[in-house]
Amino acid sequence: MIRLDSVSKQHGGQILFLDASMSVFKGEKVGLVGPNGAGKSTIFRMIVKDEAPDSGGVVIEKNVTIGHFSQDVGEMSGRSVLEETMAGAGEVSKVAHELHELEAAMADPARADDLDKIVERFGEVQARFDELDGYGLESRAQEILAGLGFAPEVIANDVGKLSGGWKMRVALARILLMKPSALLLDEPTNHLDIESILWLERFLRDFEGALIMTSHDREFMNRLVTKIVEIDGGELTTYSGNYDFYEQQRAIAAQQQEAQFARQQAMLAKEEAFIARFKARASHAAQVQSRVKKLEKIEKIEPPKRRRVIEFDFPKPPRSGDDVVKLEHVEKGYGSKRIYRDFDFLIRRRERWCVMGINGAGKSTLLKLIVGESTPDAGAVTMGASVKLGYFAQHAMEVLDPDRTVIDSLQDAHPRASLGSLRTCAGAFGFSGDDVEKKCRVLSGGEKARLVLAKMLYEPPNFLVLDEPTNHLDLATKEMLTKSLADFEGTMIFVSHDRSFLRSLSNRVLEVGHENGPRVYGGGYVEYVSQTGYEAPGVR
The missing domain is CATH 1.10.287 (Helix Hairpins)
Structure with a gap:
């Protein structure tokens, strides 16, 4: 369906591809991997003709339609969420628009002389609309939006009122509704919760066309892809199998x-x-x-390429008391909605709680109550003795000083630390070389998240409260963070949609949102899945 034949591409002084080739066939699910800046998004742009290769060719079979989801969703406003989703459904939305115009023309007395032509065209367009399952378009759009986490009342509201993350979901829904021959998905899980990720996983598993995607979610890749194409040093190398198999084969080839x-x-x-x-x-x-x-x-053998992974030995946190935080008879609600009612909860030293629950169940509210960002309507939240708190929330990225550089921000947080150790810490979180001189104002969302985590973990607190810490992190940084936290000797409570993160770090599970109050599960996420029979609340 899609081929890159001996493609070369250069951006400025950086050579992205040199005589590189790959192919994707109908029904294949391909994972595109490589370090940041290697050219993954450039491949997508070349396939959809937004960019042309410097040499070589991009060949797409006749009648192949392509749906491309990128992180740049553009402006959305003036239509309901449902209307915006249906408007981007490709040919079927254009056919629907023509059908409505023809219906109006047939009812217009001024066009009575053209009625035979209009009726004939209406029949042609209606047949095509039926062929594209146009009459089921609205119900399919509602089903996709529900799968991506939209409540019925939100679907009817103005799309312009949504946050950037929810607009991303609308953009993804539009592409899925298209039913193209090939899907190009650039980090589709970035703004999704675990329930929506599981729904998307099932949707893509049943998708009969070709799929090419990038993702920082290892579990998502492992469950979907049947082929990996690696971009490294200007070359494209194809591996059969999922992401874990690719890593094994890459290690064997390197040896x-x-x-x-x-x-x-x-x-x-x-x-x-x-x-x-x-x-x-x-x-x-x-x-x-x-x-x-x-x-x-003699043809010289090149030494194997080694990806530079900087490890940082995070110091041990000071010891806290055995009781880290206690919630007693806590009540919390917003308006008429009660989130917590007479809630008792105790977190003890060295426990690692993951909080599960559907959207709106109160996961982030619980973390805010624990750290003091929100106060209970009744009851008490008490922090234990010698507890040093570290809190990561999405809004934490907004308090970075836009005029300070990455290294300035680390020095501001840790004025007594040596410049060398701060640079090593920055390198472990993906800021190598001149990247440490970037000003915070130009950092991407992922880079800001990495900087906030680096500031927090350089001298780790003994109690970490983390709200979606892996959002936007690439696989290498995510694995470094997971490995570091696996050796962490303090206490944790966190919310995450990353199943590898949940599985590796949790030893307790709290599920919120039940009518009879939160439920506690002994053991971590693996035991939770085994006991409940589902990977997330509300997902069977």
Whole structure:
């Protein structure tokens, strides 16, 4: 369906692709992987003709329709969420628009002379509309929007009132409603909760066309993709299998190349030593010349590429008391809606609670009550002895000083730390080289999240309260964070939609939103899934 044939592409002084090729066939689900800036989004833009390769070609089979979801959703306002979704449904929305115009024309007395032509055209358009399942368009749009977490009352409201994250969901719904031959999805799970991710997973599993996607959600990739295309150093390398299989194969290939490289280096050293030893002796001139020619003809094996992963040894936090935080008879509501009623909850030292619950169940409200950003309507929240609190919330990124650089921000937070250790910490969170001199105003959402986490974890508190800490983090940073927190000796409570994160870190589960109050589950997320039979509340 889609082929890149010997494509080369350069942005400024950076060579993204050099004589690179890949192909995608109907029914294939392809994961596109590579470091940030490697050219994943450029491939999408070349496929949809927003950019052209410098050389080579992008070939798309005839009659293949492409739906492209990117992080740039543009302006949305003036229509309801449902209308906005249906307006982006591709050919079917255009056919629907023409159908409405023809209906109006048939009822217009001024166009009576053209009635036969209008009726004939109406029949053609209606047949095409029926072929595209146009009459089921609205119900399919409502089903997709519900799957992506929209409440019925929100679907009828003005799309312009939504936050940026919810507008992203509308943009994704539009693409899914198109039913194209091929889907290009650039980080589709970034703004989704776990329930919506699970729904999208099922939707894409049943999708019969070709799928090419990027994602920082390892579990999502593993469950969907059947092929990985890696972008590295201007080359495209294809691996059959899911993300875990790709990592295994990449490691095996690197080991084999390392061994071949080492063997060749040993052979070259031996030959060069012979040449150096005997080049001045006339009796060995023929042998020396023969070996020189032999070395000139040898195709040199490149050393394996190693992705630079900086690790930072985070210090141990100070010890807190055994009771970290206690909620007693807590009541909390907004308007007529009661979120918590006579709620008792105790978090003890070294416990790692993940909070599960559908949208609006009160997950973020609980974290705000714990950290003191919100006060209970009744009852008490008491922090234990010697507790040093660290709180990560999405709005925490808004308090970064836009005129300070990354390294300035770290120095402001930790004035006694050495510049070298702060740079190492910044590197562990993806800020290498000149990136530390970037001003906060130009940082992306993901970069801001990484900087806030770096500031917090350089000298870790003993109680971490984390609201979706992995949003926008790339796989490498997410894995570094998960590994660091796995060794964390303090206490945690967190909300996350990342199942790898939940599985790796939790040892207790609190599920909120039940009529009879929150439920506690012994064990972590793995045990929760085993006990409940579902991966998220409300998802069967």
